[in-house]
Amino acid sequence: MDISFKVATREDCEIIAExxxxxTTEICQLTRAQHFEIDLKSTARRCFKLMGEGHYSAIIGFYQNEPIAVATMTETYALYAGGKIGVVQEFYVSDAYRSHGVGSMLIEQVQAYGHERSWSCLELCTPPLPEFERTLSFYQRNGLVPVGGRKMRQMFT
Structure with missing residues (x-):
């Protein structure tokens, strides 16, 4: 399978948002809980703004010129992790392309992106378990290790 990858620009915000x-729709359906309140239009606008401010980046995977995968990232700092780190915020491969190595290729792209920026490590949160046990296994097969804890959130209005 010939997959091409590119670092996204602001012109790609609608693709990323989609x-x-x-x-997020898949996560909500599988967990039967409404974890997110997002829509395409506001998500694309938010992506455009964050990318323009330099706070957000993405890598998109294409097959036959159709977007099939995306990883979005932010760069931040953590003393416990040795300084500058990359955080994968969203990681998605279209259902029809899962189990074909696309996710592993995308992880490799993210890792290379991080090495170019001198990240000391890469972090991410998995979707809720046990519904996404397969996702956890995928990340472990690709070199990520669980470090404990659960993702926590408090919304500010």
Whole structure:
């Protein structure tokens, strides 16, 4: 399978938003809980703004010129992790392309992106378990290790 990858630009925000909405919809359906309140239009606008401010980046995977995968990232700092780190915020492969190595190729792209930026490590949160046990296994097969804890959130209005 000939997959091409590119670091996204602001012109790609609608593509990114579409895949992020698909990801969050899938998580909500499988867990039977409304974890997210996002829509395509506001998500694309938010992506455009964050990318323009330099706070957000993404890598998109294409097959036959169709977007099939995305990883979004932020760069931050953590003393416990040795300084500058990368955090994968969203990671999505279209259902039809899972189990074909696309996710592993995308992880490799993210890792290379991080090495170019001198990240000391890469972190991410998995979707809720046990519904996404397969996702956890995928990340472990690709070199990530669980470090404990659960993702926590408090919304500010």
């Amino acid at each position: 895949m992020v909405v698909q990801l």
